[in-house]
Amino acid sequence: DTGVSQNPRHKITKRGQNVTFRCDPISEHNRLYWYRQTLGQGPEFLTYFQNEAQLEKSRLLSDRFSAERPKGSFSTLEIQRTEQGDSAMYLCASSSPADSGPSTEAFFGQGTRLTVV
Amino acid sequence: RKEVEQDPGPFNVPEGATVAFNCTYSNSASQSFFWYRQDCRKEPKLLMSVYSSGNEDGRFTAQLNRASQYISLLIRDSKLSDSATYLCVVDNQGGKLIFGQGTELSVKP
Numbered sequence: 001d002t003g004v005s006q007n008p009r010h011k012i013t014k015r016g017q018n019v020t021f022r023c024d025p026i027s028e029h030n031r032l033y034w035y036r037q038t039l040g041q042g043p044e045f046l047t048y049f050q051n052e053a054q055l056e057k058s059r060l061l062s063d064r065f066s067a068e069r070p071k072g073s074f075s076t077l078e079i080q081r082t083e084q085g086d087s088a089m090y091l092c093a094s095s096s097p098a099d100s101g102p103s104t105e106a107f108f109g110q111g112t113r114l115t116v117v
Numbered sequence: 118r119k120e121v122e123q124d125p126g127p128f129n130v131p132e133g134a135t136v137a138f139n140c141t142y143s144n145s146a147s148q149s150f151f152w153y154r155q156d157c158r159k160e161p162k163l164l165m166s167v168y169s170s171g172n173e174d175g176r177f178t179a180q181l182n183r184a185s186q187y188i189s190l191l192i193r194d195s196k197l198s199d200s201a202t203y204l205c206v207v208d209n210q211g212g213k214l215i216f217g218q219g220t221e222l223s224v225k226p
Contacts, residue, residue, distance in 0.1 A: 031212060041219070042216035042217050042218045045216070048214075055211065056211070056213055091161075097212065102208060103148070103214055105151065105163045105166065106214055108162070110159075110160050111160055
């Protein structure tokens with residue numbers, strides 16, 4: 001399967017613990033996005049990368065959230081000191097627009113469902 | 118004002134009906150526009166891109182009005198299998214893709 005892969009698919013954690021999610025984009029896709037989605041809402045933008053550079057992080061995101069894409073391939077999203085409000089589906093997507101070109105179709109992984117208890 | 122806003126749902130329509138979804142966006146410099154479909158508990162998937170001249174794919178027609186910063190999706194001859202949430206997506210300049218809150222469609226027999 002050469003689609004976007006996310007691990008783990010499900011994560012249950014206790015409040016206050018740290019969690020890390022991984023996303024493997026489609027090979028050679030230079031752009032990678034992270035979104036958060038709760039029931040009945042559209043995906044909420046968290047952050048995105050062009051190759052290894054993090055271009056923007058949502059102002060709504062607290063300092064407990066951090067993302068990396070060290071070699072421009074896979075990415076990790078870490079949430080420190082989790083809170084119950086962090087419970088959501090975390091979606092990763094990748095695309096391959098030309099540098100500084102308009103966005104192209106983004107392909108999504110199946111997501112990581114986080115439950116904070 | 119939200120960056121991307123969609124019609125509130127849900128839309129409940131009978132099979133065979135024509136249904137239209139609307140979406141407005143706030144950034145006049147946006148260059149790319151898409152409609153995605155999301156089934157329950159699944160990831161979003163591209164339904165169609167939206168081009169300046171409007172485009173059609175079978176029963177689906179997308180329109181873009183840059184002057185009014187407005188996008189639409191028309192579904193003709195609705196099928197039961199069209200039941201899903203439809204998401205309007207806009208490139209908010211610089212490559213950041215912003216999603217609307219989604220409009221749920223339920224097609225009934």
